[in-house]
Amino acid sequence: MEIGSLKVQVVKKDIKNIHLAVYPPKGSVRLSSPRNVNDETIRLYLVSRIGWIRKQQRKFEKQDREPRRDYVPRESHYFLGQRYLLRLEEKNAPPLITLTNKYLTLQVRPVTSAEQREKILNAWYRKQLKQLIPPLIEKWERILDVSVEDWGIRHMKTKWGTCKIEAKRIRLNLELAKKPIQCLEFIIVHEMVHLLERKHNEIFFAYMNRYLPKWKMYRQELNSLPMGKGLT
Ligand SMILES: [Zn+2]
Numbered sequence: 621m622e623i624g625s626l627k628v629q630v631v632k633k634d635i636k637n638i639h640l641a642v643y644p645p646k647g648s649v650r651l652s653s654p655r656n657v658n659d660e661t662i663r664l665y666l667v668s669r670i671g672w673i674r675k676q677q678r679k680f681e682k683q684d685r686e687p688r689r690d691y692v693p694r695e696s697h698y699f700l701g702q703r704y705l706l707r708l709e710e711k712n713a714p715p716l717i718t719l720t721n722k723y724l725t726l727q728v729r730p731v732t733s734a735e736q737r738e739k740i741l742n743a744w745y746r747k748q749l750k751q752l753i754p755p756l757i758e759k760w761e762r763i764l765d766v767s768v769e770d771w772g773i774r775h776m777k778t779k780w781g782t783c784k785i786e787a788k789r790i791r792l793n794l795e796l797a798k799k800p801i802q803c804l805e806f807i808i809v810h811e812m813v814h815l816l817e818r819k820h821n822e823i824f825f826a827y828m829n830r831y832l833p834k835w836k837m838y839r840q841e842l843n844s845l846p847m848g849k850g851l852t
Pocket residue numbers: 810811814820851852
C-alpha cells in the first residue's frame with residue numbers, strides 16, 4: 621500500500637489487533653492486520669501514524685550515518701580533526717573537560733547516563749566553536765568585503781552550513797568541531813561567498829578557487845568521513 625511517498629507492506633493474518641513496525645536499516649514499514657479489517661481502515665490508520673513512522677525512519681537514518689557512541693572509557697572522540705581516547709572521572713563538581721595529547725577527560729558527577737555525557741561534550745564543542753568562529757568570520761569579512769550580521773551553531777543532520785542571504789546570517793554545524801580547522805574555515809568561506817553569489821554556479825566556484833584554492837580538498841575530507849553532509 622502507498623500513502624503518498626511512503627510504501628507499506630501490508631500483511632493480513634489471524635491476529636486480533638493491527639500491528640505496525642518500522643525496521644532498520646532502511647526504515648521499511650510493515651503493517652500486520654486482522655483479516656477482517658478493510659483497506660480503507662488500514663489507510664486511515666496509517667495516515668494517523670505517519671508522524672511516528674517518519675520519526676522512526678529518521679532515527680534509523682541517523683544511526684546509519686553516525687557511529688553510535690556510548691561515552692565509555694577508551695572510546696574515540698574527535699576535536700579539530702585529532703582523535704582522543706575518552707577518559708571518565710567521577711567527581712561531585714560541575715562537569716569539566718580537559719584535553720591532553722591522547723586523552724579527552726570528561727569529569728562528571730557520579731552516575732551519569734550516556735545521554736548526559738553526550739550533552740556535556742556537545743556543550744563543550746559548542747563553547748570551543750564559539751571561540752574559533754568569530755576571528756575566522758572577521759578575517760573573511762575583510763578578504764571578501766562582505767559583512768555577516770549574525771551567525772550561529774546548530775546540530776544539523778544533513779548540512780555542514782547554511783546561509784540566509786537576505787539576513788546575512790550563517791549557521792554552522794556543531795559537528796565541525798570534530799573536523800580539522802581548515803574544514804571549519806572552508807564551510808565559513810563557502811557560506812560567506814554566498815553573500816557574493818547566491819547560487820552554486822561558475823561565478824561562485826570562481827570565487828572559491830580564487831580565495832580558497834584548496835577548497836575541494838577540504839570538501840573531500842568532510843564528505844569522506846562517516847557522516848557526509850551537504851552544503852548550502
Ligand atoms: Zn552553498
